[in-house]
Amino acid sequence: MTKRIILYILALTLLLSACGEAPASSEAGSASAAEQTATPGTTAANSGTDAETTPEATHLQPEEGWQVITIQGVEMLWDGYRVKEPQVDLDIDSMHFSDFGDDFFTEVYPVEIERYTLCEGEIMESEVLHIKGAEEGPVMYIVAGIHGDEIAAWYAGRLLRNVTIKAGELYVLAPANANGARNRTRYVKDRQDMNRSFPGDPEGNEAERMAYAIYKDIERVKPFMVFDLHEAILYTEGRDFLGSNLIYTKLTGIEDLYFDMFFATEDGEICSNPYSNNGPGPIGSINNTVANQLGIPAITVETFRGFAIERRVHDQLDIVQYAMKYVGMR
Ligand SMILES: [Zn+2]
Incomplete structure (x- = not known):
């Protein structure tokens, strides 16, 4: 305490x-x-x-090329296309759940932990953490930061590696795009967008090889759902924007979870503002591909990069924690 x-x-x-x-x-x-x-x-x-x-x-104050706009009560700079991301001062290696809220994953359960690596020895090499609770239960797979510049997504993912669960199994891959995360870029390398590369190709380019490794791992693990953590930076005046969004392609078996979670954001029970729902995920995205080809529903979480990093990580954690409690993992 x-x-x-x-x-x-x-x-x-x-x-x-x-x-x-x-x-x-x-x-x-x-x-x-x-x-x-x-x-x-x-x-x-x-x-x-x-x-x-x-x-x-x-x-x-407006800057050259940027105008001030207010979104959900927060002023930010906007160039007519994208918003300027606020400065980020968090140290990824010293963050704790309590930095983002008092009630995140406070209970600690005994777990077994296994680690393994995808695309070992390559620039996109990243570790999957497999956390096993003491009781039988649902299996959840979290893929955080397929786009490396969407930092709240993989910051939250890095924190989620510390989660303990009482029941079921949790797989966490964060960052999913290690080279993009290192370089703070959307792409794996050059203009290779991993989230247009699923189900991937073992003989393809770097993004396709990593997409393939992730896809095959999800196919092997057979989770009841996949969380795909992202962020959005584009904004179009007068229109709904992709920030604060829960995207799905199919909801097979998680309809109640999805809509209760969605309404929990509407009611202010979780997250810092109401979220929109959207879908389907684009062709080649993990969301669309695991839903249509593996029959596994995925929820893509999009937080808005115009907001402070603390708020964005908070929302990502809030959503994942809500789902874990909902299905009895915590
Ligand atoms: Zn993204």
């Missing part, structure tokens, strides 16, 4: 110092975004030298 409080204070302190070091424009950005993430008081630290000046001091 005490440890959690200390971690929380530590996280808050980091957030405060991060605000202080950021350049003027993104400082305001992270402060206004922080207001949305249940960390009251952080804006007070956004004082600088002109704490007494007008309220506009906390607003974003």
Whole structure:
């Protein structure tokens, strides 16, 4: 308990110092975004030298080529196509569930852990963690960060490697696109988009070989569902946008879970804002392919990259935790 409080204070302190070091424009950005993430008081630290000046001091200023827009109460910069991602100050190697909320995976269960590697020795090599609970139960497979620049997706995935479960089995692949994650790019290499490469090809390019390895592993494991964690950065004025979205192609066997989860976001029970539903996943995506070719339903989670990283990771964790509780894994 005490440890959690200390971690929380530590996280808050980091957030405060991060605000202080950021350049003027993104400082305001992270402060206004922080207001949305249940960390009251952080804006007070956004004082600088002109704490007494007008309220506009906390607003974003337009930059050349960028205009200020407000989405779900958060100001962000937009170039007419995509939004500018707020500065990210989290250290991936020292994150804890408690940095993102008090009620994430607090109960600890005894588990067995197995590890194995996909595409060993190649640039896309990544480890799958297989976590087994003490009781029999459902098998869930999480693929996080097929696009390496969608960092909240694989940050959440990295955290989810620490989950313990009382029942069933959990497979976590994070980041699914290791080379893309290293280079903060969507692609595996050049312009190879893994999420248009499924079911992959063992003789193909890097994205196709990794897609094939993931596809075959899911086929072998036969989970009741796949979570496919992503993020969105595009925004079209006056239209629904892909951020805050739960995408599916088929929901075979998980209809109740999906719609209860969707309505839980609508009701404010989970996540920082209501999510939209969307589908089917594009041809060649993991979502579309495992649903249509393996009969395994997949939910693609899209958080919006205009929001603060803490909010995005929080939402990803909230959704996965909801599903695990729903099916009795936790
Ligand atoms: Zn993506």
